Amino acid sequence: MKLTYKKAEMSDAALLADLYNASFYQDYMRYGECPGYGKTKEIMERSIVRDPKFIILRGDRPVGAISVKEEGSGVYEIGCLCVIPEYQGKGIGTESVRFLLSYLDGWKRITLKTPADKEENVRFYTEKCGFSAGPMELDGSVPVIRFYMER
Numbered sequence: 001m002k003l004t005y006k007k008a009e010m011s012d013a014a015l016l017a018d019l020y021n022a023s024f025y026q027d028y029m030r031y032g033e034c035p036g037y038g039k040t041k042e043i044m045e046r047s048i049v050r051d052p053k054f055i056i057l058r059g060d061r062p063v064g065a066i067s068v069k070e071e072g073s074g075v076y077e078i079g080c081l082c083v084i085p086e087y088q089g090k091g092i093g094t095e096s097v098r099f100l101l102s103y104l105d106g107w108k109r110i111t112l113k114t115p116a117d118k119e120e121n122v123r124f125y126t127e128k129c130g131f132s133a134g135p136m137e138l139d140g141s142v143p144v145i146r147f148y149m150e151r
Contacts (some may be wrong), residue, residue: 001059003095005103005134008053008065013044017054019065031115031142036080051079054103056085056096063087064084066096074108081112101149113137113144126136 008016017039024036047053047067056064064083068076078100083092101107114121116136120146125131131147136143 003052003092003099004057005048005066005068005096005099006057008048008055010045010048012053012055013048016044016048016065017041017060019055020080020082022084023064026085027111027115027118032062033140033142035139036082053080054099056083056092058087058092061068064092064096066100068100068104074106076104076107076110078110078112093124094128109123109148111146111148113139113146116145 006012020036020039024034027034028037051067051069053065053067055062056066064081064087066081067079069079078097081093081096083096084150101110104110110131110133112125112131114125116122122133125147126133129149131149134146134148136145138142
């Protein structure tokens with residue numbers, strides 16, 4: 001089934017919070033903290049104003065979200081790519097990264113970070129999406145790898 005992307009509006013804040021929380025619950029349980037988990041409607045409303053977010057739709061069902069933050073001079077950071085658990089492993093994340101790359105017409109560098117010990121994420125970003133692994137850093141108490149793609 002074809003994916004479509006809807007740019008999030010204020011009226012989508014509660015839906016986005018639900019998508020983030022469903023997608024990142026396991027990370028929260030695994031690490032005891034997760035920046036993508038525990039979102040509220042109010043937090044998402046503030047975030048929608050700052051950074052573009054897209055709801056990922058499979059047919060008419062919201063199955064995830066992708067957000068991006070502009071750092072300036074053609075540099076962007078993917079702040080979130082989440083797909084609810086029952087739709088993971090179906091190519092949705094890969095297609096959503098491709099969508100974002102085409103949406104950001106003038107990008108020069110795109111970065112993101114993911115927990116260093118989540119081997120499935122490391123393989124996903126390097127093998128399926130074409131990112132290179134960069135330095136390790138801490139996000140709270142969780143070691144993460146910074147990934148990047150340049151053109």
